[in-house]
Amino acid sequence: MFKSGPSGRRKHHRDLIQADVVSKIRRRANGLDCLRRCANLRSSSRIQGKRMRFNHRPIQILVEPSDYVLRNIGDMAMLYAATERLARLCDNSTINVLTDDPDALRRFCPFAIPLSAEGRALWLKPDFRPAKLKRFVPEHWPDRIRRHAPRLVSLFWRLKFRHMPNARAALLRFTDAVDRADLVLVSGMGGITDAFPEYALSVLETLNLALARKGRPVVMVGQGMGPLANAELRARASAILPRLHLIALRETRAGLPLLAELGVSKDRICATGDDAIEMAHEMRVDELGTGIGINLRLSSYSGVSADILEGLRHVLGATSVSLEAPLIGVPVSLEPCEADIDSIRGLMPTDETELNRALAIRTPNDLIRQIQRCRVVVTGSYHAGVFALANGIPTIGLARSDYYVDKFLGLADMFGTGCEMVALDHPNSAEKLRSALRRLWEEAPAIRPAILARAEAQIAAGHTAYRRIRDAIWDQG
Template sequence: MAQPQAMLINMGGRGNIGDRAMALNVIRQLREGSPEARLLVGPHTLDFMVEEFDLQRYPYLSHCFSRWGAVEQRLGTKARWLKPLQYLFYCLDSLLVLLLIMLKRLFNWDPGWRFMEAELARAISTSQVVFFCGGGYITDVGRLEARSNLVMAWFATLAGKPVIMSGQGFGPFDSWLSRFLVKLVVPRLDTITFRDVEGSEQLLQQLGVEIGQGKAVGDDAMSLPERQVEQTGQTDAPVKLGVNFRISPFTPNLEQRVEAFTRFLSLASNQLGWQIHFYIFETWRPWEEGLVDSIITDGELKDVVIHKTEDPREALYLTRQCDVAIGISYHFIVFALKLGIPVLALFTGEYYRAKMSGLLAWYGKGDWVVPVQQMEAEALLSQCQVMLEQREQTRQPLVDKTVEMAKNSRVTIDRALHFLNAGQR
């Protein structure tokens, strides 16, 4: 009997802790339910995950597309007149993958080639199930990534494979091609669940997309376990404020927004004596950590602890020591809510507004969502103080809702294990 195999589309690579939290939690549950299965993951999955869960890497379609960068480099230009050639390259590259998949399905022939397109086609053709880990990557905010993932899902259905999308957030879409691919792919899925209460379902219904038994269950990281790690910087500070903050350099009135946030932290630290715990969620690039350093310096913050780890289970454990929190990363908010910690969710732009509002709607805490453009230092501090006063009343309902969501989100894991374990019989 052939070894069962699942192909995972996971964004938990070298990016942020949140993407990694969803991917790791899905992988953990699949490995527990099917210890002998071969689990294929994206090429940027970190080494510690590959080693702990015995994973194998394979390329995505977007990584096949990356060859175009070498063409631009040789030509020494990214001129607009190259765009038609770029799109032609993407189409031909995709057709090559599809051709290899169809050769395997129709004639059971695999030429054994080792280049990226052949490896991708082989991963799809030999898997019992194709599983899209949760996230908000089916959107025109990241157009190429969204389209390439939808094309991979379509190819998998053409190969006769069940495709599962778990804990997804869809949209916004501002291009006809992305909308077309969504309409093409979603009705062909075996199972789909959403992480926001209404937004994604409503968007798909507006597009006229049939979602079948699809339902909202919450985020794929809701059942992530903690991993104990040494805590540093423990003091007798009256309040420990958890902070996660990063902001695009293209944000309107950037300096004023950062100044307002810095002043808020300065008031909390220097006037109220709160200990500030910064959590770095973008661990690959240094820009988030650099912003934190500048805030500490400009605000003259007195009692500061910085937490940075590659493992989301450790980040979750470290978040537990907070009394109240404020953050801009989706999964920092998830971690706080999961632990029963009251948290203000910051956002910039419509895409992130929908993400934060969709998350807090589960908990009936829409008033905890704050636009970055409307941040005022005194107002943020006042709201945090009110949340602190009410934390004993809010803690258990937050935890209970998270437990409920974690239980409901298990449906996609159980479905994937059904296909994996059926292949062992």
């Protein structure tokens, strides 16, 4: 009982108010505590949910490779690295890879599921206007539609192919794969360049279609960018590349400033080196070889023609004799019109044993084992240099075009030591090659640890980039 009288009632009233306030404070504290626990639980659930979201179905991944027929050993290695890393990080995944040779893809990339590139080729054809609509859709509109409403292109093609079931089915397989993909990834290449304008434009338009699926990541890995002076290519690249979630560069000397010019934000770029480094590094042996690896790329984009073979043959042959080192062929391209074995045959003395060994090379593993027989590699093909440096073997890159100058100077920049470039259009190129070859031959054992350390740093950067890609898949809405 409270005291009688006004003062007693007032005190009792104050006590009730205080008790009520204390009770509310306690309830609020308990509620905040509960909210904190719920927030922590939700945060944990979100982390788990990133994984759990795909438990009911595989993660769908679509890969645009640099080689649809797998006749370039460097392209094989980059594609293998991309699919192997994706399969390891996204264990519940379906990795579809565009190809024109499904059997070759199955042999070289066991993690991949072949998807015919026919549908992509059809989608990229220029005039998708059905006959009955041509009078309503002006001739200059298809380019505008492809650039600003790429998904409409598929609709037009379906109308155009309504009486062509095979073409329609191929188109639908491609567009459905793009629509379903939780990730669209372009594997390692040097494809966005003036050297391959039509191919570069096709890759950019494929990326543009993929970007129409709002919220789902589109990335490029192991990229060598440029040179890019072509006005049309630059315009398309500056419209598309800044919208990608991530571009992982294999070199930064030329690629980084080019992407900055094209408007790509720094937070969407990382430097990883070439994806193929890891495969070659994992196969490394303890000792350097005893030979000189040789390769030359004869092609329009390398700027190298057969007239240069005689001078190189003389320098390499004389150095081989003086160092008592056999010349060892290290072919990368198996493409009939630019097969490296043809130029290697022109550089080597008549040595059937070595020629037959080079002729037998068909896979990245074959080439890596051949390169491990070398103490120094002299190459006009970029990936022979990548495989050599990944094994701690010094490399001299032979370049005659801006495309290959950028490749080899970029490779030298990433490794810091043990990689040099000789410009074949330099008036004193023969003496520069002879001098660099003899010097790197002598320095090879001493600089090998530094070369291997740079290879390992690039491999680590590559793994970080792929984890970032995995997280982007989990984070999509």
